[in-house]
Each structure stands twice: as C-alpha cells, then as structure tokens.
Amino acid sequence: MLEKLKVALGDHDLATMVAGDNRQIGLVRRDCQDLGISKVTAVADAYHEVKSQQSISGVWCYDNFTERGSNSAGVVKSDAYTVERDCIIWPVNHYLGLNRHPTVVDAASKALQQFGTGCGTSAMSGGHCSLHKQAEKRLASWLGKEAALLFPTGYSANVGAISGLAKGPSCFVLFDRECHASIIDGIKLSGAKFLPFRHNDISDLARKLDRYAGQYENVFVVVESIYSMSGEESRLQAICDLKSQHDFLLFVDEAHSFGLHPERTLCRKLGLTDHVDFVMTTLSKSTAAIGGVVATSHAFKTFVQVEANAYLFQAAIPPADVAAIIAAMDVIEETPHLLQSLWSKVSYMRGKLRDLGLDIGQGTSPIIPVFIRDSDTLLRMGQDMFHEGIFTTSVAYPVVKHSEVRFRFILNESHSYEQIDRTVGLLEKLGRRYGVIT
Ligand SMILES: Cc1ncc(COP(=O)(O)O)c(C=O)c1O
CATH class of the missing domain: 3.90.1150.10 (Aspartate Aminotransferase, domain 1)
Incomplete structure (x- = not known):
C-alpha cells in the first residue's frame, strides 16, 4: 500500500506524510480516493501503514x-x-490551573458520593439533578443572558445548538474561516446554506451579508471571541455594529475567554452582550471540568431544548463535573x-x-x-x-x-x-x- 501511495504522491508529499505532519492522515484518504481506493478497509490499512512508519521515526502523535x-x-x-x-x-x-484546586476537587468528590458517577440518560429524560439546575442559573448570570442550557461537552453544545437553530434551507450561516471544528460540524449538520468569511475581515462579512442575506428568512453569524489556533480576539464591536444594517442572529463561542476577565466574558467586558443572541462556552477550560453551555433568552433556550439532538439524545453531564464547575466559579470569584x-x-x-x-x-x-x-x-x-x-x-x-x-x-x-x-x-x-x- 505504501509503495502504491509513494508512486502516486511522489517523494516529497510522502516524505511529509510519513515524517509526521500530524494531520496528514487526512490526506491519505483523499490520496487513496485519487488512487481509486475508497473502501474503508483498504484506507484503514493505508492509515495503519503510515502510523507504523511515523512510529519508527518517532513522530506519530495520535497516541501521546x-x-x-x-x-x-x-x-x-x-x-x-x-x-x-x-x-x-x-x-x-x-487557564487558571483549577483542576487540582482543593475546593474544586473536594466539591467533585462530595457530588460523586452523593449523586454517583453518571446520569444514565439525557437531560430531556430526567438526567439532570439539582446541581445541573443550579449551574445553569449561575452560568446564565456569568454569561449575561436570561437562561442557559447545559450540554455534556463544548463540542456537542456547538454541534447541537447550531444544527438545531439553523435548520434547513430557509437558514443561512456566515462563519469566520478560523472557527472551531465543532462550529463547522454543527453548521454542516444543520442543512442550512453556509459560507465562511475571511478571518476577522469585517468588510468580507459585510459584503457577504449584503449579497446573500436577503435571500434567507434566518441569517446567523458565528464567531469565537478568541480564536483557538491564533489566540486573536474577534472584532466583536464591528460585528455587532453590522446589526444596525443587517438582520442576523449572532452566536459567539467564548471558549477561550470565559472566566478569564473580572466581567467573566469578553462580550460582557466590551459591553456587547445585549447584541449577542447566543453566548456559548465550554466548561473544560477555565473551569477545568467538562461540559458546554449555551446562554440566551428564555424563548431561545426552549427552542434549543426542543431542536438540539445533542440535548435530547445524549446522556447528561455527570454531577461530579457540574459540582467542579460550580466550585471553580466560586474560586474564580473569591480569588x-x-x-x-x-x-x-x-x-x-x-x-x-x-x-x-x-x-x-x-x-x-x-x-x-x-x-x-x-x-x-x-x-x-x-x-x-x-x-x-x-x-x-x-x-x-x-x-x-x-x-x-x-x-x-x-x-x-x-x-x-x-x-x-x-x-x-x-x-x-x-x-x-x-x-x-x-
Ligand atoms: C473554540 C472552541 N469551541 C469549542 C470547543 C469544544 O470544547 P470541548 O473540548 O470542551 O468539548 C473547543 C475545544 O477546544 C474550542 O476551542
């Protein structure tokens, strides 16, 4: 298999592939398809071959x-x-090193004793307990919105909420080209029409809103407050300013700013929360547990509860993690x-x-x-x-x-x-x- 790929790709690409570029495995599938190999068993053999080669040179990084x-x-x-x-x-x-903080560990241990390990079912079918309700209230207030909805991970919060909100061809989604994979997966799953705009390029966003938005009943713009690959801030003020000329709903992923400012989010720090319709964050970063949350109006919370498969059909976040999140918020407030x-x-x-x-x-x-x-x-x-x-x-x-x-x-x-x-x-x-x- 490797020989066949080598002939088809030429030495340079293969050298890069085998040498260890950590996402080159994605190219293998494309290259296999170019070679007429699309059966997954054959592609899996090719992947494994690349893994063996990369392991010898010590650069295989999927198992670290x-x-x-x-x-x-x-x-x-x-x-x-x-x-x-x-x-x-x-x-x-x-970011705040809270995963070993005694208050956080203690709260998680107590919840484990009181509520046990998993929830065994989704939030919709009774998987949440009083801790989840307490966390949703507190998170809504931190995120500056009326209500909040917990998901088991940040990934599934984006996939669930975006695919549920922008469902079908009456919807159009514009998103920053550097948005996280969970945002892009949610958009693709939604069945909406979508287009990326150039990273942090407000003129490109405005141009695309001018050109396409009028053709759709529902238009969404999705950005991150801080981009995960570059650490750059989004141009949130300029994006919010576009709302005076265009009718769209704004969804902001605050994964990399939540809890890192005295105001708790970048949207709040900039005084923009009222212009942002959905504030999302993961709870695996500053709050050092796992989970995701989407904060919005009461009406949109109900809408997402009904429309997001990731809320309806995914087991709820375990109580010990919820307790860790609440304790982490306490520590951030008190320290x-x-x-x-x-x-x-x-x-x-x-x-x-x-x-x-x-x-x-x-x-x-x-x-x-x-x-x-x-x-x-x-x-x-x-x-x-x-x-x-x-x-x-x-x-x-x-x-x-x-x-x-x-x-x-x-x-x-x-x-x-x-x-x-x-x-x-x-x-x-x-x-x-x-x-x-x-
Ligand atoms: C911007 C952004 N959104 C969502 C996620 C997904 O969050 P989680 O890994 O907590 O599921 C990440 C994860 O790195 C992220 O960087």
Whole structure:
C-alpha cells in the first residue's frame, strides 16, 4: 500500500506524510480516493501503514498521553513507540490551573458520593439533578443572558445548538474561516446554506451579508471571541455594529475567554452582550471540568431544548463535573489574584518571545502562537523541543497553510516563571539553530 501511495504522491508529499505532519492522515484518504481506493478497509490499512512508519521515526502523535505530576509538568508517553520524556506541558487549556484546586476537587468528590458517577440518560429524560439546575442559573448570570442550557461537552453544545437553530434551507450561516471544528460540524449538520468569511475581515462579512442575506428568512453569524489556533480576539464591536444594517442572529463561542476577565466574558467586558443572541462556552477550560453551555433568552433556550439532538439524545453531564464547575466559579470569584497572576504571566511570556524577534501574531490572550511558517522546520524544531523536555502542539498543514504553520503554547496560571524562562530559552536556542531567529 505504501509503495502504491509513494508512486502516486511522489517523494516529497510522502516524505511529509510519513515524517509526521500530524494531520496528514487526512490526506491519505483523499490520496487513496485519487488512487481509486475508497473502501474503508483498504484506507484503514493505508492509515495503519503510515502510523507504523511515523512510529519508527518517532513522530506519530495520535497516541501521546501525559501523566501529569502537576498542572504544568509531567511525563509524556506514546502508545505507538517507546519514548518517554519529562516535559513542561503546554497544550492544556486549564487557564487558571483549577483542576487540582482543593475546593474544586473536594466539591467533585462530595457530588460523586452523593449523586454517583453518571446520569444514565439525557437531560430531556430526567438526567439532570439539582446541581445541573443550579449551574445553569449561575452560568446564565456569568454569561449575561436570561437562561442557559447545559450540554455534556463544548463540542456537542456547538454541534447541537447550531444544527438545531439553523435548520434547513430557509437558514443561512456566515462563519469566520478560523472557527472551531465543532462550529463547522454543527453548521454542516444543520442543512442550512453556509459560507465562511475571511478571518476577522469585517468588510468580507459585510459584503457577504449584503449579497446573500436577503435571500434567507434566518441569517446567523458565528464567531469565537478568541480564536483557538491564533489566540486573536474577534472584532466583536464591528460585528455587532453590522446589526444596525443587517438582520442576523449572532452566536459567539467564548471558549477561550470565559472566566478569564473580572466581567467573566469578553462580550460582557466590551459591553456587547445585549447584541449577542447566543453566548456559548465550554466548561473544560477555565473551569477545568467538562461540559458546554449555551446562554440566551428564555424563548431561545426552549427552542434549543426542543431542536438540539445533542440535548435530547445524549446522556447528561455527570454531577461530579457540574459540582467542579460550580466550585471553580466560586474560586474564580473569591480569588481575583488568579486572574491578575495569569495576565501578568501572559504579558511576561509574550514580551520575552517578542523581544527575541519571534513572530507571535496579533493576539493578547494566553494562547500564544509562535509562527514558524515552514513545515519542515516546524517538524524538526518540534522533535528537538520534545527531546529537550518541552511538549506543545504543532499546528501543521493542512489545518493551516504551509506559510502559517506554528507552535501553540497555552499559558496557564500554574506555569511558573522558571518554566516560562526555560521554554523561551529553548525556543531561542532552536530558533537560532533553524534560522527562525536571525
Ligand atoms: C473554540 C472552541 N469551541 C469549542 C470547543 C469544544 O470544547 P470541548 O473540548 O470542551 O468539548 C473547543 C475545544 O477546544 C474550542 O476551542
């Protein structure tokens, strides 16, 4: 199989594929189809072949797992090959380091004792308990809306709510090209007509609203407040301003800003919540559990309850996770210095990387990209980094264009200044070695 692919793809593509670009497996299926191989058993054999090759060169990354001794460091291992490294851990979104906070752990343990492990059924058929109701009330208030609806994950909140809201051909959805996969999956599942607009390009959005929106009864615009691959802020004010000329419903995913501001969300910080019809967030990041929530008006909450299959037909979020979320919100409210500490570290790390001349984009958030802009260098630097004890995500082609490949560091309050310094020091050394810093 590999030989057949090699002939068809030519050496370069195969080299990249086998060398370890972590999403190249997606290309294999396309390439297999080009070769006339579409039977999934044959495609699965091809995937497995690529995995075997990548495992030998030590770059297969689908099986990596971590045994974290603390929130920010631990042993990184892989099922596919026998490599283990003590690493500083950078791919985790526990922005406030609350997953080991005693108050949070204690609340989850108590709920486990009181309510047991799972819910056994969906929210619609009685899976929720009083903790879920308490959390929905509190989340609605944090998100600045009348009501909120809990889903078991952020992924299913987006898929469920968007596919339920924008159902059918009377609907049209415009979304930022950099939106998360769960948003795009929800849009595709909805059966609505849809178009991406260029990332953060308000003129492109306005042009598309002008050109297409009038043809549909219901128009939705979907964006993230902070984009997960670049850490960039959405141009929320400009998007809300478009509402004075166009009739659309605005859906904002606050996954990477929820809980990180004294106002709790970026929409609230900017005073825009009233212009936003749906505020969504995941609960797996700052609140360090799992779950998703969509906050909106009472009427739209009822609508989503009735229309979202992910609410109707998916087992509810376990009570221990709900208790952890509530406790995490308590801790965030009672410990304002956590936010100050996080933002001080963000400025420190961003400042140091910028001083080195590294390209870290336009963002200001705890998601810090380091643009490498060359796939081969990204791969080699990533391997060296791992061998020297730094574990982070390579955002590689085809997730982004070759010219936009980058590392992504997610800074958490639990990272120490010493860990930041070690990471920046290594990036300086490798950046000079590979000509990224001149
Ligand atoms: C912007 C955004 N939305 C939704 C999700 C899905 O959330 P979860 O992983 O908690 O299901 C993510 C996850 O990373 C995300 O980055």
